[in-house]
Amino acid sequence: MTKRAMGKQGLALAAILALAAGAGCGPAAGWNHHGPPVATLRGQMQADSEVATETPVMLAIAWFPNWVGGSPGSGARAAVTQEATFRGSFPVSFSFDLYGPPPPEALVDLAPEGGSGHMSFGVLIAFEDGNGNGRLDIGTGSNPSPDRVVGVSTHDPSLTAPPISFYVTYLDGQMGPTNEFLGYHLPRGFGLRKVYRGVGGEMVPLDTSISIQLTRTNAVGYFACAGAFANLDAFWEPACGIDQYEGGYHFEDIVVVKDPNSPSWIGGALDASGPIAGAVVELNGVGLSWVPEAAGYYGQPAVGPNDLRLAVPGHAPEQLSFTLPGPISLHQPIPDTLPASSTLSLSWDPVPGVGMYDLRVRSLNDGHLIDYQLTTGTSLVTAPLPFTGGGQILVTLHAVGQAAVSARSSSVIPISSVAKSVTLTR
């Protein structure tokens, strides 16, 4: 090689090295590079007994855009997963980093209803990576996922709902004025919704500890199925060959007392075929009649202790005892009219046996939720109430009593309520 050639080569090399040094060198990013997380979910995984899994448990979010309803967007798949790196000291606690928004197919477009951006709801899923590909695979058709789902952040449909469960929300725009979930007050970005057993929920800070019960039933595999909740009018139907009720039935009803002098109640049992019409239901020794229009049984519980006996053909009978709270005594009546965009303040006397109160404001025009709040106290102030529809809204305050749960998957939540329609004025 000539000296001239060596000189040119040396200069080129020096230039490259100088460029590299000037730009600041560091380790190269590999396939797993992701930058800082956009959100982090934390929590604990819990099991009834000591969990000693030989297979590592991973986490994923399964998004169900059709839960949002209204504008299903491109949600041809009911369940869309979003993997993220899991690190932590399983089985006690976990930290789950999210490095971007949900995948496009998991999102519902809010533009058709007058909003902007997208939203979706999802469930945190703990699973064992059955095929070793490092991600949660979604079952399709009648085939379940090759991965084994061992627990979910919401409730296992084959078991009694846990007192508290969680699901994840996502919103990157603005909901339209009539969005069903307007009253949820979803934050932009990721959000966390805490759900109280069968009653309702509230948005909680994203760093709230999430509990995931490792139930390890076959039923939880339902959440890793593309057909899960695909038809919300028949949500009980099996998907991916998975029976949510594992051959059993599920009785979960809410006793709602609107008129203290004439309590009424509709309840029913479900299995994989839908509402069960042939069950024998007795409330305080009185047989309840089947109401086909409501796909349930009608009865009149008494304020105070009640006894419910249930006999579903093919299953052993069971019994639940619950206490129906007394009526809510508001300090000031709900007004007939309110200026639009104003707030409504309510206060009431504590109701014996009640630990939580639930306020809902809906549009009487289309039923969409305008405001939804929970409190363990005895007063609430609504969010500013916008004029929507014809300006007719329904304000409902619930006093939620102690749930009665059976050893099976049945539960009853007794509630007394007060409701009034209000006219919003411009």
Place this chain on the structure above:
Amino acid sequence: MRLQTLVAPGALAAFALLAPASPARAADSVRVLLAIGSDVGDPSDQPLRYAEADAERMRALLVDIGGVSPDRAYLVVGQPAEIVRERLSEVAGRVAELAAAGRDVVLIVYASAHARDGVLHLRGTHLPLAELRDRLARLEARLRLLIVDACDSGAVTRAKGGTPGPEYQVALEQLQLQGQVIVSSSGPAEPSLEADALSGSLFTHHLLTALRGDADADGDGVVTLQEAYSYTYRRTVSGTGFPRQHPTFDFDVHGAGELALSQPLKARAALVFPAALAGQYVISTQPRPDMVAEIDKAPGKPLRLALAPGRYLLRKRDGRRVGLYAVELPYGGDATVDDRQLQWRDYAQVIAKGADLDPSPGAVMASLSLDSPPLDGTGARLRLHGGFLLGRAEWWGMASAGLGAQQYRGLSLTTSEVAGAAGLAAGYRWLQPGWPVVPMLGASAEVEVLHQSFVRDGEEVIQRVFHLDPLPPLVTVGARAGPVIGVEVPLWRGAFASVQAGLQVRYLPAEDQPAFTVGAGAQVGVGWRL
């Protein structure tokens, strides 16, 4: 039957009618060759240096353009007389088989060794040339050609009883088609010389040059025995001092026609001298400077010189200057000599540089490389390189720079990578005349700089909704080194193709993998010798 012994080429004019002009002209004609060479003679003989090499060259050339198929080309080098006799018997059997099958057999026997008093000296044993001649005479080949390059080899004709006649004396118009021809490199009691400058014997060197096409006096693409002998005689006589070496020619044949010894037109590769060129050209191999041919090119007639594919150095003397031109002869291709491409050097400089002389040691190259992923799960890398290749005899070195761009998916983002590299490589190459490719072995070392930029899935949303900044680009400096193996394939003129593969020990600091990894790569390129 007639027998004549000739010492001068002019007498061969009539021999042009002896045999078919083309080795392949007769459909059922086959040629059998036995090439014998022995550097070592008697203990009292000074060992020869090129007798065995000459036998190998003769075999290679006759296989290439002499119409001899490789399976009928026997080579016996460095063996004693009994082994040569065994091989002669084997050849005799082969000839008999072919003749029995109705084939028209032409047998060529070439022998190069020490000799004295008409006896070949083969590793301390003796083989009388008369025995060789007589054994050939008994074979069933239609035509038998014995070429002996040895001292005193003219004795073989004398032993047979022939007497050398005066130049241009013999009329051959009545000759028959079959018989035996003997060509010897020297007359009786004459030495046959070797020349270091030629890396061979004087006689065989000129005979080979003749057969390559320089003796094709009528330009028909065929070198006949007459043309080859005339050429070789003239060059051999003029190339020796005192005592002069006079090749001899003896025949005992019947019939008419010509014996075509070679067909340069059918060569796999050839150096073509256009008609207009004139002067003395010396062609030698590279990097080992074996002289292949000396051409005294006269203007007005083109010359096609058959050579094995490979790299050659062409020299043309012009007073105190020497014109140099390195030429690649690709397999199955020709190269045309063009005086305008000669690089003129001072004669003294050329003499001083000797074997290291190379007018075009450098070449520029462009190549495309494909390397295994330097980062797990990110796919193979494709890069474009430019480089300068420097050769010095069998050694080569290369400096190169490369650039590549790649885009690959990560877990939740897309990475765009631009990589620059600069490297050095060096090694050994096998520049063997006749090989269609040049194998190479060496080692390479490279410094590379990786620039990675990232676009996350939903990047716009991440910045707008989550208020996060774009991910900063990363710059990483790494290195790699390892062995390379490859081949160069000469193409046309100074062009060549190159294929290389190598193993690499890589150093690349990375987030999720060890800094040191092992990879592999391959490179395909083209180059042009400057």
